[in-house]
Amino acid sequence: MxxxxxxxxxxxxxxxxxxxxxxxxxxxxxxxxxxxxxxxxxxxxxxxxxxxxxxxxxxxxxxxxxxxxxxxxxNTTLNSLVSSLADTQAVQASALISKTVLVPGSHLTLSDGDAYGGVNLASAADTVTVKIYDSSGNLVQTQSLGKADAGNLLFSWDGSTSSGTTAADGSYTFKVTATKGSSSVTAEALQLGTVSALTRTTNGNFVLDLGSLGQYDFDDVQQVF
Incomplete structure (x- = not known):
C-alpha cells in the first residue's frame, strides 16, 4: 500500500x-x-x-x-497590427473628404451639358452599351462604348438625346449591358459622387457620406479623382 x-x-x-x-x-x-x-x-x-x-x-x-x-x-502582435491598420485607414479615409469617388450605383448628374459615369466589367467585352433614362424612366439616349478590357471604364454624356434635342440639367439614371460574341458579360454600373463627410462605425469601418447619393463603405470606392 x-x-x-x-x-x-x-x-x-x-x-x-x-x-x-x-x-x-x-x-x-x-x-x-x-x-x-x-x-x-x-x-x-x-x-x-x-x-x-x-x-x-x-x-x-x-x-x-x-x-x-x-x-x-x-495575439499581442496581431492586435498591434490591427490597430496600426485602423490608424492607416483613418488617415486614408480623411483624405477623401471633398474628393470625387467612383462607387457602385447608376446615378448620373447632368450639369452644364456634362455627365460622367462608369462601368466595371468582369471580363473583356466586344460591345458595351449604356442606356440613359430620365427621372420618369423614359429612355433619352443610348451610347455604345465599343470594345473594352476587364475592369473599370469611364464614360461621359453631353446631354444630347436620341431625338436630337438637349436634355435639361438634372438627375438621370443609366443601365449597362456588355457582350463578348454571343455571350453576355457581367457589367456593374458605377457612379461619381463627392465625399462630404465620413463617420466611423462601431466595428471600426468607415462610412463615406456622398450627399444625395447616400452613404458608402470605404471598401466600396473603386477610384478617387
Missing amino acids: TTVDSTKSSSVLATLNSSSRSTSSTTTSEDIQNRFLTLLVAQLENQDPLNPLDNTEVTNQLAQMSTVQGIEQL
Missing part, C-alpha cells in the same frame, strides 16, 4: 497557495508560467524517490507552457 507523506503534501499545497495569492486578478501567460514553474519545483523537491516524475511528462508540460506563451505573444 502506498502512503502519502503529509509533510511533503503540505509543502506543495503551501507553495500553491502562496503562488495563487501573489497572482493578480488578471492572469497572463507569464503568471501562468511562473505558477507552473513554482509548482514543478515544489513537485521535484517533494517527489517520491521510489517513484520519481517522468522526464517525458515534464518535457511535454514545459513545451505546452512555451506554446501558451508563444500564442499570447502572437
